[in-house]
Amino acid sequence: MKVAIFSQFQKKKPLASLEVLLDVLNKKNIEIIIEETFYKGVSPKLNTDYPTFNTLDASYDFLVSIGGDGTILRAITLVRDLNIPIVGVNTGRLGFLATIQYDEIEAAIHAILDKKYAISERSLLTIESSEDNSEINSCNFALNEIAVSRKNTTSMITVETELNGEYLTSYWSDGLIISTPTGSTGYSLSCGGPVITPDAASLVLTPIAPHNLSARPLVIDDSTVITLKVNGREKKHLVSLDSRIATLSNKTTITIKKAPFTIKMIVLNNETFLDTLRKKLLWGEDNRN
Template sequence: MVKVAVFSQFQKKKPLASLEVLLDVLKKQNIEVVVEANFYKGVTSKIKKEFATFSELDHSYDFLVSIGGDGTILRAITLVRDLNIPIVGINTGRLGFLATIQHEDIEAAIHSILEKKYSISERSLLTIESSEKNAEIESCNFALNEIAVSRKNTTSMITVETELNGEYLTSYWSDGLIISTPTGSTGYSLSCGGPVITPNASSLVLTPIAPHNLSARPLVIEDSTTITLKVSGREKKHLVSLDSRIATLSNKTTITIKKAPFTIKMIVLNNETFLDTLRKKLLWGEDKRN
């Protein structure tokens, strides 16, 4: 029997409507459904049937369905980790580069998945180590979109001393620095002027946040590169974010960032492509002259 995990962060009207459709479709196909425990606790009074719940995943699941936006998928990967469970996203958010299935397409999408009419897009991740022990980082030290350092409790800029494979690159005088995967290139990095990178490219991009040294520009590097950072500034501490998770580190802490030894598997339906998603989400070609 096929076993499916269902995850969401929201108990709002739109995600709940998609949840109800999804559960009906899965029930008709006689699929074992297990709902993430915290989400189920919030919606148990709003859905008619009882379902098993999970707090942690294991290898017994065939795939995970995320209901929400891309941020929900970023949370889902902290559950999937290195288990190689494919993820598919139902979009109830805004842009949705990762969560691409719309509400009205749920039934058709699930049928396509059960009929194996999809491909797997393997997405690289970043890992982080720091010379200062930090519980938030050590409990979940990887990110799918980006790892960023930024200022804390100050309006003053920080200096981010940066080395690539042990060789000094530069010291960014800025509000911070983003190290982004190809998946994250359409997120925070893009809004700071970084390039769009196709998901299968073996690259990372370093994008400074509001740099005051105006010659500093986003830099694309090989994803085999080891990146070492040290932050200094007027305040004694700075922030480190891993996707949407935030930790605080002391200045002069050595931060080491590199490609993770595992990937996240995203389900891509046969009628979807990254370039098609770019045109839809970023409105490329939306010009009267076209």
Template sequence: MKVAIYSQFQKKKPLASLEVLLEVLEKENFDVFIEETFFKNISSKIKKTLNTFSSLDSSYDFLISIGGDGTILRAVTLVRDLDIPMVGINTGRLGFLATIQHDEIEDAIKSIIENDYKISERTLLSISVSEPNEEIESCNFALNEIAVSRKNTTSMITVETELDGEYLTSYWSDGLIISTPTGSTGYSLSCGGPVITPKAASFVLTPIAPHNLSARPLVIEDSITIKLKVDGREKQHLVSLDSRIATLSNKTEITIKKAPFSIKMIALHNETFLDTLRKKLLWGEDKRN
């Protein structure tokens, strides 16, 4: 089997997990390729000669991310629409996407070899804008969320919002988050949005610090096309796609809809989304119980 390894950071935790992972993969005769920037940062420490990659193709059987959920979001920009299954070793904090712990690496790889896992298909968002923008056009999709927010000001912005061509409202706020079910446990959740199970065919619109107290998160079908226009005191605003940020001029028309491809996440059979919720959000963790 041919496997790609990706990580962002040169820290002790990812390095320790990488060493264990390489040992297990070599024992099982995997063809291992490490993302070249990551390898440059750690090559002097692991003292091994390994194959590297700068971009992926469909010949890879799966990709392993070492880090937190942010690392997986970066890895998604490499996988794109290649249909390569992904799995994450968690060396971060929460880890809704990166669910394999350091001491579970060997068992996880054995489960993958034995096909003892299931695939969780994750919906993505795509974005297009009415004015040319290289940052957006080069990577116009997001796994967690697309958000518009204010730039260079403490003043609120107005986000005029249409759903399938029908006017919804103009959010007077610090911004607006459009989240997938996968992203519902991220930025949207911290702004008061609901948790959505991964298989739900839904998106959620969550305003960021709205001045209208009646403005509440709205769950919509994922077949709906969303159009946004931003106005405010500044001439520009920010658009973020997961962890990537672009600057747009006000009045630019933003179109957001379901992406034409999905991301495959490897889920081991001892993992469920509900179990992850209990562990990561500490649901039921009350000393009285």
């Protein structure tokens, strides 16, 4: 068995999780390959040398991401369409994707090696633009959301929106979020969007601080092709794909649709999305009780 390890951090908490993870995998004689940049930061603190990677191929059995949900969003840019399952060790805060806590690492790895898990297929979004942009073209997909927003201005922008070629509306706002079910508990939720279960075949359009107060989040079928054109006082606007940002000129045609591949998340048998919701959003918690 061959396992990839990825993280963005070399701090105390991720390092402690890495040490536990390495100990468990080494005892099981698992082949371990660590992402190159991460390894450079932590290698002086490890007792053993490990091979590294900067790109992945389909030979890996699974990838362990150490960090928060943002680290997993970075990991998918390496996994892409290789169908490598991802499991997240949480050293961040909320953690809807990275759900394994430090004291659960050993048990979780044993469960994975014993095949006591399920695969949650997570849909992604892809983006195309009429303006050639290397930042978008090099990695044109997102797991959580694709958003357009204003740049270098306090003025609102107008986001002309079409669904399957039919005009919907022009959002007069700070921007617009197009979210997957996975991303519904992220940026979209913070802007008043609904929570969508991961297996729902839906997308949600969530305006960011709309000036027309009747503009509400809209849930649509995930087969819908979304076309956007942005206009405003500034000549350019921002497009974000999860945590990656690009700049496009106004009136550029942006086309967003469901990606032709999915990301596979490892879900242990004792985990459910509803249980995660209750824990992370403190549903049912009341200081009076």
